[in-house]
Amino acid sequence: MAEIVIKDLNKKFGEFTAVNNSNLTIKDGEFFVLLGPSGCGKTTTLRMIAGLELPTTGKIFLDNKDVTFLRTSQRDIAFVFQLFALYPHMNVEKNIGFPLKIQGVSKRQIKDKVIEVSKMLHLEHLLKLKVSGLSGGDRQRVALGRSIIRRPKAFLMDEPLGALDAEFREMMCFELRKLHNDINATTVYVTHDQIEAMSMGDRVGIMNKGIVLQADDPLTIYNKPKTMFVGKFIGSPAMNFIKINSVIQKGKKSIKINDRKIEIPKTHEDSKATCHYLGIRPENIVITNDGEVRGKVFGVEYLGAHQIVTADTEVGRLKVRTSSHIQLMINDTIGLHFLPDNIIIFNGETEVALKSQFIL
Structure with a gap:
């Protein structure tokens, strides 16, 4: 061969x-x-x-x-x-x-x-x-x-x-x-x-x-x-993206979205772009009583042992993959916690992932 x-x-x-x-x-x-x-x-x-x-x-x-x-x-x-x-x-x-x-x-x-x-x-x-x-x-x-x-x-x-x-x-x-x-x-x-x-x-x-x-x-x-594009194309549901209107400096370990602090993997490069996107997979968002982001349940899809919860939040519509044991109804208010080790920051102009502790 x-x-x-x-x-x-x-x-x-x-x-x-x-x-x-x-x-x-x-x-x-x-x-x-x-x-x-x-x-x-x-x-x-x-x-x-x-x-x-x-x-x-x-x-x-x-x-x-x-x-x-x-x-x-x-x-x-x-x-x-x-x-x-x-x-x-x-x-x-x-x-x-x-x-x-x-x-x-x-x-x-x-x-x-x-x-x-x-x-x-x-x-x-x-x-x-x-x-x-x-x-x-x-x-x-x-x-x-x-x-x-x-x-x-x-x-x-x-x-x-x-x-x-x-x-x-x-x-x-x-x-x-x-x-x-x-x-x-x-x-x-x-x-x-x-x-x-x-x-x-x-x-x-x-x-x-x-x-x-x-x-x-x-x-x-x-x-x-x-x-x-890779984050969107691979995965069902696709990766969630949240817009961040701020520059990202090397060594940064957290960002703010709507005055709420969100921990991210340590970045290893500066990015002068004024727009970035936080990317996170649906299974890396946890439904809690409190959280970095709050929203209301828009829809629930039951898939056996798991369910896909769609929530309208202050930062946009997000998809969450969670256990079917969690009982949720349309319009329920929920908190969402982002698992920090699984977050990727993308340059909003080039759409390329920034180098970080997670990517390296």
Whole structure:
């Protein structure tokens, strides 16, 4: 398998910039997920790695080899599409073995490899069936089987579960991750679904407007977002943001909002911006009789053991994730306490997180 490196990668379509100066290193054997909203540049990035699109500027390296302008067939990669791209007139066995057939591999070797791959994907009982009669989940397995049978250096997957229903998607998420672990592949996986990304990826790269904003493990992405966009995009409900109209000085350990003191992690840089935002996840706000902020309950969503409480407060509408054992009614007055170690301060002009004890 191989490390993938992209350096200063740009792609323009006329006046539109699809990918803007992207830099990434995808480690050998890593399951790396590119995540972002539609049109953010993640699929274009994947297609450039595959050789299906040529970059406007920048470099792409696969296994330390510059493949920027090589044909797809010269890159030793496998691409799995959302739409399965199978041959409907062939059965499962012939679909899986087709890449080896066009390489001139002997029939005996192809048969042995097909059996090996079909066992890995639990397709042994379907080998003689036409793919046109299979379920979506089984057809996706066949597409995966056809990709892995020749063991390429890297697997590139463009929303491969997008056409499946919720039950199949959950099952295939588990199976894809298990398959990755079994074959120790280098995998780049594109999705707009944060649940897929956070549950499957060793690392997740968040893209928006053609820019890679952050690439970290899922825990860091969730708890330590580097930009306000990452905080908003990851998490359900998203991170809460409260506007702060004051400068932030290095070493500051507290701020004031509406004359109420709120403790924050010690900041490690000065920020001359006149506007900042306090970011905090819903589970890091505690409902109390008193608190730094007071408000009224606007809505309650029960989710089994937890509930999402929406409160209209003096600093805006906030979401709180709390235990369902707490009984609350609409218009109840509540106090909210912010857990200080989990607060992030963002520059209001750049929307980038300030360096702090929490971020370091």
